[in-house]
Amino acid sequence: MAVDTPVDSFDDLRDLYQEVILDRGRKPRYGQRLEAFDATAKGDNPMCGDRVQVWVKYAEDGRIAATGFDARGCAISIASADLMAETVQGRDKSDTRALFAAFREMARTGVCPHCEAGLADPMQKLAPLSGVHDYPSRVKCATLPWHALIAALDGTKEASSE
Amino acid sequence: MSKPATFDVARIRQDFPILTQTVRGKPLVFLDSAASAQKPRVVIDAMRNAMETQYANIHRGLHWMSERTTEAYEAVRDAIAVLMNASDRHEIVLTQSVTGSLNLMAHSYGRGVLQPGQAVVISGMEHHSNIVPWQMLRDERGIELRVAPITDAGELDLAGFEALFADGKVGLVSITHMSNVLGSVTPAERIVQIAHAHGAKVLFDGSQAVVHRRIDVQALGCDFYAWTGHKLYGPTGIGVLWGRRELLERMPPFLGGGDMISSVSYEKSTWAEVPHKFEAGTPPILEGIGLKAAIDYVQSIGYDAIAEHERALVDRALAKLSAIEGVTIIGRAQDRGGVVSFTLDKAHAHDVATLLDRQGIAVRAGHHCAEPLMRRLNLDSTARASFGIYTTLEEIDVLADALTRVREFFK
Ligand SMILES: Cc1ncc(COP(=O)(O)O)c(C=O)c1O
Numbered sequence: 001m002a003v004d005t006p007v008d009s010f011d012d013l014r015d016l017y018q019e020v021i022l023d024r025g026r027k028p029r030y031g032q033r034l035e036a037f038d039a040t041a042k043g044d045n046p047m048c049g050d051r052v053q054v055w056v057k058y059a060e061d062g063r064i065a066a067t068g069f070d071a072r073g074c075a076i077s078i079a080s081a082d083l084m085a086e087t088v089q090g091r092d093k094s095d096t097r098a099l100f101a102a103f104r105e106m107a108r109t110g111v112c113p114h115c116e117a118g119l120a121d122p123m124q125k126l127a128p129l130s131g132v133h134d135y136p137s138r139v140k141c142a143t144l145p146w147h148a149l150i151a152a153l154d155g156t157k158e159a160s161s162e
Numbered sequence: 163m164s165k166p167a168t169f170d171v172a173r174i175r176q177d178f179p180i181l182t183q184t185v186r187g188k189p190l191v192f193l194d195s196a197a198s199a200q201k202p203r204v205v206i207d208a209m210r211n212a213m214e215t216q217y218a219n220i221h222r223g224l225h226w227m228s229e230r231t232t233e234a235y236e237a238v239r240d241a242i243a244v245l246m247n248a249s250d251r252h253e254i255v256l257t258q259s260v261t262g263s264l265n266l267m268a269h270s271y272g273r274g275v276l277q278p279g280q281a282v283v284i285s286g287m288e289h290h291s292n293i294v295p296w297q298m299l300r301d302e303r304g305i306e307l308r309v310a311p312i313t314d315a316g317e318l319d320l321a322g323f324e325a326l327f328a329d330g331k332v333g334l335v336s337i338t339h340m341s342n343v344l345g346s347v348t349p350a351e352r353i354v355q356i357a358h359a360h361g362a363k364v365l366f367d368g369s370q371a372v373v374h375r376r377i378d379v380q381a382l383g384c385d386f387y388a389w390t391g392h393k394l395y396g397p398t399g400i401g402v403l404w405g406r407r408e409l410l411e412r413m414p415p416f417l418g419g420g421d422m423i424s425s426v427s428y429e430k431s432t433w434a435e436v437p438h439k440f441e442a443g444t445p446p447i448l449e450g451i452g453l454k455a456a457i458d459y460v461q462s463i464g465y466d467a468i469a470e471h472e473r474a475l476v477d478r479a480l481a482k483l484s485a486i487e488g489v490t491i492i493g494r495a496q497d498r499g500g501v502v503s504f505t506l507d508k509a510h511a512h513d514v515a516t517l518l519d520r521q522g523i524a525v526r527a528g529h530h531c532a533e534p535l536m537r538r539l540n541l542d543s544t545a546r547a548s549f550g551i552y553t554t555l556e557e558i559d560v561l562a563d564a565l566t567r568v569r570e571f572f573k
Contacts, residue, residue, distance in 0.1 A: 017517065075510060075513045
């Protein structure tokens with residue numbers, strides 16, 4: 001008795017490149033420079049040549065009101081920058097740092113055992129990137145935009161991935 | 163030397179134990195030999211055997227083990243001399259890699275023979291290891307660094323090259339014999355003619371070239387020739403610098419230490435004869451023994467057969483890959499070796515490499531240690547497939563099919 005299951009001929013390629021990543025990598029929603037911004041920083045991964053610049057605008061209360069980026073790199077790094085821009089919206093600096101710490105752990109290990117309950121929602125959104133942990137050389141692609149963002153929050157001009 | 167007709171890739175593959183491995187559940191398709199080649203059983207055995215039966219330090223022991231090991235190690239010098247058609251085994255300097263050879267040249271020839279105000283010429287398609295040592299020399303010694311232009315096809319622009327000699331300042335040309343990114347083979351004889359006509363010496367970085375064709379330093383007429391063992395099916399940790407004896411003799415030592423001296427006192431030390439003057443410290447003994455086995459192996463197959471096999475691989479790769487929509491071959495030199503770089507319109511080279519890896523295919527992606535060349539080509543990175551004697555035509559087809567899938571996937 002044959003059961004009809006939808007066949008995806010790209011099954012073997014999808015563990016890292018889920019639809020979200022392909023889509024965001026191709027058409028990022030936050031992939032532009034902000035006209036008005038309060039902070040900006042560049043990130044550079046000299047090993048692979050990936051480059052990103054991040055712009056941040058704060059709200060009155062110091063929370064992130066808007067984020068934009070310009071990235072040259074692979075689908076992973078662009079998708080990661082785009083999901084980052086979306087998930088940090090409305091967060092203050094320490095919140096954003098905590099989210100980065102959790103994300104970095106997930107990118108390196110595939111799981112996030114220490115993720116605070118309060119981060120469950122954004123981490124859910126970032127979860128499609130967890131597949132990079134299987135590809136140690138690609139982890140930096142996913143974390144580079146975050147390094148640039150944190151550098152912008154810290155008021156430094158440049159970040160390099162680990 | 164075996165004839166091309168006897169070249170049997172299936173038999174050759176049996177000599178490389180690693181090729182039976184699977185990657186991510188697929189048979190390994192290893193297309194990254196230009197980064198480092200796999201090792202045949204004879205190399206593995208030679209090194210293991212030396213460790214199990216006769217290992218000792220060399221050139222200094224008076225005991226049986228040391229003498230046997232010294233003989234085995236020194237045999238690599240003879241094998242290299244024959245391989246490159248050097249007339250004198252003393253012209254073969256052993257280093258730790260081609261990077262070591264090029265740094266030796268920049269230090270010893272650059273600081274000891276070249277004079278401030280003179281210039282060194284490299285080309286626009288060098289590996290970082292043939293750029294950075296000369297840059298360091300420039301900044302320290304006021305020796306100018308000139309870069310010969312390349313054409314859009316990825317060939318040396320000979321007119322532009324020759325123009326660099328007009329003021330008579332060029333003392334040395336240090337240039338690739340084959341690009342590790344584009345596969346282009348440079349016109350070595352013409353380079354030597356032009357340089358010599360202007361009184362400059364020529365050093366080739368033959369790291370890629372020596373893998374793909376017979377090198378005859380006397381026929382080339384060059385002055386120095388450097389390469390690295392691990393790309394020629396030998397172990398890591400050993401490199402070669404061949405130089406004309408009278409030039410090596412004029413050069414001061416680079417590193418100081420044991421083995422490179424004739425006598426040492428606190429007031430003054432004197433140097434050993436070439437090549438030992440340049441070989442300070444315990445050398446890469448096991449690596450030398452391994453490289454000797456690798457050279458014997460290559461010689462037993464013969465460069466005629468190797469070159470013919472490779473020609474077929476490159477032709478197939480160029481035909482198959484350029485037929486895939488969205489693929490652009492980077493580098494269209496007429497004379498080329500077994501390296502093919504390409505880009506895909508919808509996907510970054512890193513994504514391409516990862517998705518090929520998912521399908522069991524190893525290629526390299528990135529700037530290939532040639533950032534200035536990438537800039538010249540207006541690219542951040544390329545994917546690169548490179549071939550060895552064990553590469554099959556079927557593997558090229560597997561690559562083409564897999565790449566077609568990647569393109570579909572990214573559509
Ligand atoms: C043309 C060329 N030059 C130099 C090198 C450096 O070789 P190694 O790292 O063994 O010194 C390479 C290999 O990476 C190469 O392809």
